[in-house]
Amino acid sequence: MLERFIRGLARAKWAILLGWLAIAAVAVLALPDLASIVRQTEQKFVPADSESVVAKNMLARINPESTTRSSAILVYSREGGMNDQDRAWLKAKASELAGLDGKDGFKSVQSAYETPELASKFRSKDGTTEMLIVGFSGTDNDALTQDAVDSLNERIKGAPEGSKVELTGSAPIGKDFQESSSNGLKKTELLTVGLVLVILLIVFRSPVAPFVPLITIGISLVITRGLVAAATHWGMPVSSFTESFLIAVMFGAGTDYCILLIQRFREELSRDGDKVEALVRTVRTVGKTVAFSASTVFVAFFLIGFAQFGLYQSAVGVSIGVAVTLIAGLTLTPALLMIFGQATFWPSRIADGQGHGESKMWNAMASLAARRPVAILLVTVILLAPLTLLYHNKRSFDDLAEISPSLGSVQGFRQVERSFGSGEVFPLSIAITSDASMRTPEALAAMETASASVAKLSGVKEVRSAVRPLGVQLADLTVTDQLTKTSEALQQLKEGVDKVAGGLTDAESSIAGGQGDVDKLAGGLRTMAGKTKEAQAGLDRIYGGLQQASKGAEQLAGGVGQSVSVSDSMSSDLTALLKSHPELKDDASMRKLMATQQGLSDGLKQLKGGADRLSSSFSQLNPGVAKVAGGLGQLASGQTDAADGAAKLGTGLKNLTGGLSAGAQGLGDVSKGLAQVKEAEQSIGDSQIPGWNLPQSALDSPELQQALDYYIAKDGKTAKIDVVLAVNPYSPEAQDTVGQVRDALRHSLSGSSLADAKVYVSGTSAQISELKSLSKSDFMRTGAFVLIGIFIVLMIMLRSLLAPLYLLLSLVFNFLVTMGIVEFTFVKLLGKEGLSWSASFFIFLIIVALGVDYSIFLMARFKEEYRPGGIRQAMTKAMSTTGGVIVSAAVIMGGTFAALMMSGVNTLLQIGAGIVVGLILYAFVFMGLVVPALANLFGEANWFFGKARKKKKYEGETNV
Template sequence: MERFVRGLARAKWVVLIIWLAVTAAAMFGLPDLQGIVRQTEQKFIPADSESVVAKQLLERIDPESTPKSSAIIVYSRAEGLTDSDRSWLKDKASELSAEKGGEGIKSVTSAYDNPDLAVKFRSKDGTTELVMIGFERPENDTVTQEAVEKLGGALSGAPSGSDVYLTGSAPISKDFQSSSEEGLRKTELLTVALVLIILLIVFRSPIAPFIPLVTIGISLVITRGLVALATEYGMPVSSFTESFLIAVLFGAGTDYCILLIQRYREELSQGGSKEDALVRTMRNVGKTVVFSASTVFVAFFLIGFAQFGLYQSAVGVSIGVAVTLAAGLTLTPALLMIFGKATFWPTKVQSGQGHGESKLWAGMASLAARRPVAVLLVTVILLAPVTLLFEGKRSFDDLAEIDPSHGSVQGFRQVERSFGSGEVFPLSISLTSESSMRTPEALAALEIASANLARLEGVQEVRSPVRPLGEQLTDLTVTSQLTKTSSVLEQLKSGVDQIGGGLTAASNEIALGEGDIGKLTNGLRMMSTQTVKAQEGLKQIHSGLQQSSKGAGQLAAGLSQSADVSASLGADLHKLLEAHPELKDDINMQMLLGKQKGLADGLAKLEQGASGLKQGLGQITPAISQAAAGLGQLASGQQQAADGANKLSSGLVELTGGLKEGAKGLADISGGLSAVNEAQQGIAGSGEGQIPGWYLPKEALDDPKLQQAIDYYMSKDGLTVKLEVILAENPYSAEALTTVGQIREMLKQSLAGSSIGKPELNFSGTTAQIGELKDISRNDFTRTGTLVLVGIFIVLMLLLRSILAPLYVLLSLGFNYLVTMGIVEFIFVHLLGKPGLSWSASFFVFLIIVALGVDYSIFLMARFKEEYRPGGIVYAMSKAMTTTGGVIISAAVIMGGTFAALMMSGVNTLLQIGAGIVIGLVLYSTVFMGLVVPAMANLIGEANWWPFNKRQSEPAKQDYNAKEVPAIES
């Protein structure tokens, strides 16, 4: 070590030049980290996660027209849109449509392209209208971001008094990056300013502060380039990477520099050359700096083993720590040698005067030595209840990370007010089956599932192949079809009543009629023949009704044949009149002709309404059978009348009876039709509050509008279907997550046992991803946090050559974390009214408090170990506290200052992380380092070094513990 330091001292200018050259090479030869972060997906959902799988499946439905990301133009006017507003928006939509295929735009959809969509794109209150823009590439892609930028510029010049915003996935992503970059710039400036001010206060010199600033500044520039280069080999980065680099490097790096500079000042005061002072400094605290940096390096390096990409993105800090450590062990000593005692100008370093001992820490050392048990009990009693405030409430609202003044946030809020927040980020569900779902049965199952989902409290609307606009296709409901059938039955009943009335009138007139019996006999024989045909037609109707599920067409054919028979009957009557003109004036014949026309009209109406009689007509089958029997009796009576011309009186009587029987049969038909109609009305009325039945005839599949909807929501092979659920709650809310679980269960129940074979569900969209983030981040926190604690324990064990001391140091860090999070959650959730802490805040607060807080333990415990001699636990701890207490406070203030700068970034997560770390560091550097850890060390005594305490070779100094422990001074 000594040879290395002396060589470093002699080559101080060479060292400085080398670092400056490396810095220049990094600036101009390595990639730009900020540019890479700008193009990186920030949610880091694993490739095999459900939402990613769902998105890939849904893209198969129509890969040519499915956009990778989207934007929503939100046009509004508080008092309601005017004609000029709509005209401007229509022209703008047309301009954008003309640019499809260029500028990254893939699709433009508005109410002007498809009037059917007006109800979805225009708010009910008339204040807001939307235009949907689809992009060819993901939202983080450079082409998409440039397209959003140009799109924002193209929306200028709107009519006065109106507001135009861009929201949706791509604009929100762009504004998130802008907010992060603005926050990063603020953080850099504030961090440098805060560190400079604190160093000026600590060193009371204008020169000393620049040694840490130059060291850390050079380290940061080089680190940025190296991290950017590492991304080419798979290292993930995020918007947090640079923020943490700045905070950790300026915080921890400055701490290491302070430790070196303060010890260098102490060694200069002991006399000798500045080179000798540097050698003693590096010999005494060089190892402490190495182990301190090692704990931070290990903690952030182990983050690389996390499964979640956002957590992994912090691994770049480990590179920064390694570079900073190298600079701290070479560049900082070189600068100290260059400036020498001038480092502390205008203060003079006099012989025998170090950096002084802290009276406050001497007092805490005395208290921890005299009353260790009391100190521990009081600390636990006072702080343990605070940990109960930490309930783990988390928020996943990305919009909270963005400055509310950004257009994407304002646009989202406008859509939320006018349409509901679910419109911006719908829940997309892919449903796959082993067989095609382009069948009436499968579509009916989808309608049942859609109707069940629409009934859930947290669901605003469901869109599917059978509900393209989010509403049920009423023409295909059984209720609607029964209503139409009821109208047809009314017409059918009216026709039947007319026929029955005609037959009754005919029988009465024939009974009273007189005329040419022979001519009448021939006419009756012809009527008998035609009546038999009519009977056959009704028999066919009867047969068709018995197969009602298949026989709507057969009923139409039977009625058509009956109409033909009736027409033939009319033709025969006209032929009879042509053959016997003298019958034209016969009143009976005239009435018979009129009633025959009524029969023909009634049958024509029956034929028109037959297609709607598929369901429920089984009830009129007996009536039709009776009608056929009646007509048979009518035909028999007519034949008897013809054969019994010689017995005209009796023949006419029998004919009259047959006609009456026919009339009676038709009256039964009328009664049966009335019964069917009443039954249908009862069925239609009973559906109130229930899911109405649904029936899709095969021929309806050929309807162009229905086919268009099916093609939009279903793949060509019918194996994949898209369901869009518009949530009634904010997609980022906890209520939305609950609703997603209910939707999943409802779909499983609705599709179980349906005609859809082996249905599989995959959910995507903002709310679905939030659910995945919740589970992934929680599991990774537990796993990665354990690795970090184990790694730090090993480093501490190697440094302190002890097992017990690292254990209680880690316990103190863990307890400090729980207390810190209790305070942070109380401030942000209970006092400020947030729904929860940002979902990643608790992890990063834990990581940084543990990784950086342990540095202060190392500062103290390393000096404790340095001062320790067998039998001198109390004295060694007291000496360590009085000499390093000021350094620990200074380091904590600087570290807290760098993370306090994050609170000014304007990014909600960084605000909470910064607040948590500041609170945690203040607690740990005072309460825990000043009282808890020393009390534990004093309580354990010689066992601090177990199981390596026997290896102490230096003899014990007598009365070490008897030496006076510094008392608390007022």
Template structure:
């Protein structure tokens, strides 16, 4: 079958070349751009049911209209302190940016100018730095957000001389990280191609031979990029690492496969010069080796797709690249070799009977491993085992360290860190849910107690919540402050009570001294009452006399009336007498009588008038005298009652005196109690026991309602806390704070009025803590899958159970030695807090997936050379013929990953360093000593349980013809 395939390939070699070129062109113009997709794809490394994801969904219920998917912070600073010109410039920029709200991806702007009460949160205490917070409508990786960041960058140009403006926050950091990754990728591509070309020129000593693997891998890479980009439409995850790994693995592994094919082709071509027959023999031997080698890499990266963690899953695209490279390596590379033939190795000539040379070094190591396998293993373990102890698993999650410090986002972050504190840019957000509304005084008091509990934790700078929106307890509602006010009032009350007590004591003494006067008053009132009674009796007598006098006056008036009538009659008679006797007019007696009579009539008239007036006076006087008599009677009765009252007053004053004395004593006790209350308040203040009281009228205040609307949903069932850390949010100390926050909140709310509290944490630090657990668990789970998958491939290839087992054990031991060295270099020597959190996983994956290729190269040749002459001969032969190939492959693979070290991305630097160290160790120490020693030690059991085979007929390879023929292992 192999022969038919190769002969058909020989006839259609030009068609194969043209077909691959056509597919490449179609991929370039017809398939999506992977880099653009990576740039605009949100890096969802956390699943939707993870705690931080649930927390974000809960917080979106608080105020959906104000939720921002990403943000940027404009950091304005001046070392000598901000000037009025600076603030005027910032105020104008805030107005300009506010006008963009709702347009071009901008959603909101917050500053010290639109919310003066929050000015302290936007201006640093030292007066050197001020921030503007800009919210965006879309996630940081969305193209609209990236364009908005660019527009924002343009808007903040032209700041006053001497000042510095930087952009930081989730969106600018993401953009700069992506920019760093793309710049690093370009460096990696150029360096990888350059290194591979130099290595190939050294290996083949020909300008033609390197062209074949470079063309094969270049075409494979272009097609793979398009296929991976297309696969994202069907859910395949990608990340900034996807392209980097594609380049490194395809150039590394692909070049190795090409070298193996080209070297074997040269070896076979040297026997008869027939390129078709040479290719048939090449494909029959190393063709299968290449297929199995690529299969292990394919299986390893394919199984990554079963990881639960998004970043790990993003490496699954490499499996597509390996499949494409394998297909190109088994079709395009042979086609090119048959097109060029012997010219492949120009200017060198392939001389008949001259294959590639055997390595004397590898032959010597094979001899040592065969003669002293136990000693080799013991010495290796004794020397390398201590190195594994250097690997403590310290990991760093600092995304800022991944970005070049010259980028604006890093400079802005460092400035905020210096001026405001490490946690200001990325606070920890805690979502709290309840089955009932928390917009009640009791629930808000519980939230205040929870806020106070959180604020007292180590590593916490301040806590902002619905009840402390500025990060500080509301002073008017704090019990200690209320106690201070109460203490002042109690002090004044105590002084008043002391004065009252003193007054009562004085009053009691005055009352006691005045009781004799009360006795005299009582006797006087009784005497007055007796005299008043006598006066009333006299008035009664006067009243009776007046009544008699009035009657006499009436009688006198009647007599006078009759006398007047008689006098009138006498006057009429005299007039008649004078008319009858005119002569009497001159009579003196008559004239005298007439004068008396007139006088009597006038007197009687006056007396009658006087008597009438006297009668009227008596009529008015008599009721007054009667009333006066009644009044004196009442006065006498009142005086008697007053006398009785004064007597009772004396008894009441006796009781009052005792009561005043008791009251003075009671007030003294009250004064002492007030002093004790004041002392207790002082003790509470000194002991800093939290306390809080929220009256209903305070709850209804507009400023408190505004804070509630910002931090709590309308139905009151969801609220949030923003915890500002005092340590770097990426640090181990910050991650240790996450569990403390959760525990403190649980304890605080355990017996609170908040019903069925649901606590979920989000934010950079909380996500890092979550990543730490998820990535570690996924590492163990996925790593196990990878090892099992590779074991199955090796078992099928080698038809052995023990050989794959010790090969994997050697790979595992090599991994821990490698990680010990890498951690020692970066943590202990270079002073980093830990290795990048994803570095250990990818170093493991690539060392195992690619390192096993070298085992396959060796063990496949070992199986091919296996003869009844013994294990030692087969292993020596395999090592002497493949040792140079393994070293060449390791150098090329190491070179491609060494290019990652110059990418400018810290994680890729560590991964590249780890893989270079691991491959160098494995291709020399483990492949040169450990694996051969194990193979010799195991002996015939290498093929257990498949060691029952027919050894009577074995096809010979050309290399076997150089030695006494024996049975082929197949």
């Protein structure tokens, strides 16, 4: 049946070629464009249920009308300082961009000109740099956002001479990354085709033969791109790496498969010159090897689809490419061989071509592995194992390191970093949710305490929230500030009372003189009348002083009442704190604070008592003065009433004396209470525990309401806190700070009225923290799937349990050695912070998935040549005949991935370097020495199950 199928391929060669060309045309015309889809795809691939995504969705609900999904930062700078012309240009540009609100992807503009109260946030202290933040309605990779960034780039042209204007932020950085990847992909395609063409010309020594694999793989790649693009509609993820891996794997593996077919066809054609029979023998033998080799690659990349991390899943599209390449290799390649026939190898003569023949070098290595298997294994482990110790899995998550530092987005970021701090570009945004409204004094006080605790962290530069809209504490609402203002009011009151006291002293002297005149009333009414007028004048002065004192007493009562309320609130807060944290009862600082609070309370209560007595004294004093004034009036109006007037005057003077005495006592209480308030205030300041008191009047103020609307949802159940980091958001320190911020918030809120609130952190640094843990765990999980899948394929092909085990162990060991070399090169020698965070995963995947091909080439021939008791002979024959094929395959595969190193993307550079090192190392060291040594060492145990195969019908009919 297989033979009939192959002969049918030979007869329908032109129909097969036209059929593949027609399919490729349909793929181009009818299927989506993969490059366009990749450009519009989010590259982080953080799961939808991750904390940062949940937080971002929650924050969008606070103020949907003004929430932006991405942004760009216009960075304007002038060395030596900005001038008036610069500011005028920026102001006009801010006004121009503000007019685009709601148009063409633009949504908002923030600048020192739009919000003057925040000017310090947009202008550097040294006066050299100013920022303007533009918000977009779409995500970074949205087509409308990308167009808006292009439009913004055009609009910032024509800045004053000598200035520098750059765009940075999430959208421009994402755009530059995509363009770098796209340009790198174009270079990779050209370099890959060029390298493959050169290598094939060397291998075949013919200008015709290379076009067989190039046509096969080229058509397969066109079809695969369309299929992968179409599969995205059913949820298949793609990334900027998808196309790069498609090109490298399909050209690398596909060329290897074509080499096997072409070399074997050349060998079979030299037998009798019958190209049909040569094709039948070729596909019947090498076809099985190609099918098993492609199966391992297909299984490896297919199992990537079970990864939880989207960026890893984006490599699953390669499995489609491998399947298409396998089908094309077993149909289109034979058809092309039939079309070209003997001309495939022109100008070489067919009689001279016998495949790779037997390699003397590989024959020598086979003999060495057979004679000294244990020694080879020991020497290999001793020499290579130390290299694995160089691998510490140091990873970098810096997106800016992926692209050229000369790009505008990178230069703009560095300028912001120098002038403001890099944390300004990518702050943390924290969502706090509660079942109850957070638009209450108690909740806002808890939020202030939490903000203060976060602001103390070493990695935090500034905290902005509803109670800190400008990034600093609202001093008017602190207990310390309120006590200070109360103290100032009391001091003013005391000064007024002192003046009253002075007036009372003067009045007392006059009254004393008047009292003497009253006693001498019988001696002369005329003298008494004069003295009475003097006393009346003194009483007028007293009355004015008493009016001022009365108002002061009212102010005193109000201030003391508010202070008592503050003291009670503080007592309640301390009591609640002790209930939440009983261990603080034994803390010396807490005991001091409790004593201070008690002193404050006692002082305020004593002050209140003095104020009450003072008020009562003034109440008694006023009637007395009125009576005295009436008596003096009667005395002046007629001498006949002098006796009664004198009596009333005496009574009034007595009341006045009592009032003055009570007033003096009240003033003493005021001074004493004021001293205690100041002492308590000083103790609170020394304890550095900021109290918080939010009167309803402050809560209802327009300024605070504006901050609440920006940071808290209308229903009050979702709040936002922005944290500006003091470190680079891509750095390991930033990732550590994310955890510290989260812990500080949760700990602070747990002892407050928001004890049940939930905290979710988003932002670039938060996403990096998630990527760090998610990618690591998914690597281990998915890597295990890949190894198991390949093990099953090898077990079926080799009919052995032991051989697949040591083949996979050799691949894993080779991976660790490779990563040690790569990490040492890039981190130690080139000074990188670490390898790109995804590099190790893709290096592992490709080394295992493609390196196992060489094992299949060798072990398939070994299995074919094996006879009971003939392990050494079978391995020697397998190595001498397949060694050249393995070398050619390794060189071609390494060449295709070496092209990735020219892409201009740091991750692809590291992946390309790692794969080149790993494949060459595996092909020469492991396949040349280690695997043959293991096969010879285990002997008959290689075939744990299965039987030795019989002789083939054709003497030369082998799998390779």
